[in-house]
Amino acid sequence: MVYGKGCKGNYTKLSSLAVKTPLFPKYNNKRSMIYIDNLSEFIKQVINNKSTGLFFPQNSEYVNTSEMVKKIAEFRGKKLILTKLFNPVLKLLKVGIVNKIFGDLVYNQNLSGFESNYIVVSFDDSIKNTEMEK
Numbered sequence: 001m002v003y004g005k006g007c008k009g010n011y012t013k014l015s016s017l018a019v020k021t022p023l024f025p026k027y028n029n030k031r032s033m034i035y036i037d038n039l040s041e042f043i044k045q046v047i048n049n050k051s052t053g054l055f056f057p058q059n060s061e062y063v064n065t066s067e068m069v070k071k072i073a074e075f076r077g078k079k080l081i082l083t084k085l086f087n088p089v090l091k092l093l094k095v096g097i098v099n100k101i102f103g104d105l106v107y108n109q110n111l112s113g114f115e116s117n118y119i120v121v122s123f124d125d126s127i128k129n130t131e132m133e134k
Contacts, residue, residue: 004036004130010100014065015131018072018080025090025102026082030062032106035126042118056107060119065101068127075131
């Protein structure tokens with residue numbers, strides 16, 4: 001998932017939900033994501049180094065959806081409670097949108113390329129920047 005100012009898609013939907021709901025599932029998952037500024041730096045390095053190959057740029061750490069939504073709420077000045085109350089239902093509904101939000105979707109960190117030298121903005125700062133720009 002690519003996220004940042006002007007990026008459409010799931011991050012925007014989760015951000016909107018984070019400020020509207022007081023409860024969100026506390027679910028253990030991992031996602032590969034990249035902040036748009038980090039992706040731009042990655043592309044710059046590919047061009048400058050005349051690199052070839054197949055790359056999977058991503059943040060230096062996997063992201064947990066629940067923790068990300070909680071950070072979004074915090075940066076937007078909202079209180080959000082994470083609860084495991086919904087987890088049994090989520091495990092039964094491992095299809096469609098539920099799987100997109102709470103499923104694992106990761107690339108091996110070793111496939112990122114350039115050993116994460118392209119990470120110019122930390123995860124916390126990237127969430128803060130994205131949310132402050134709204």
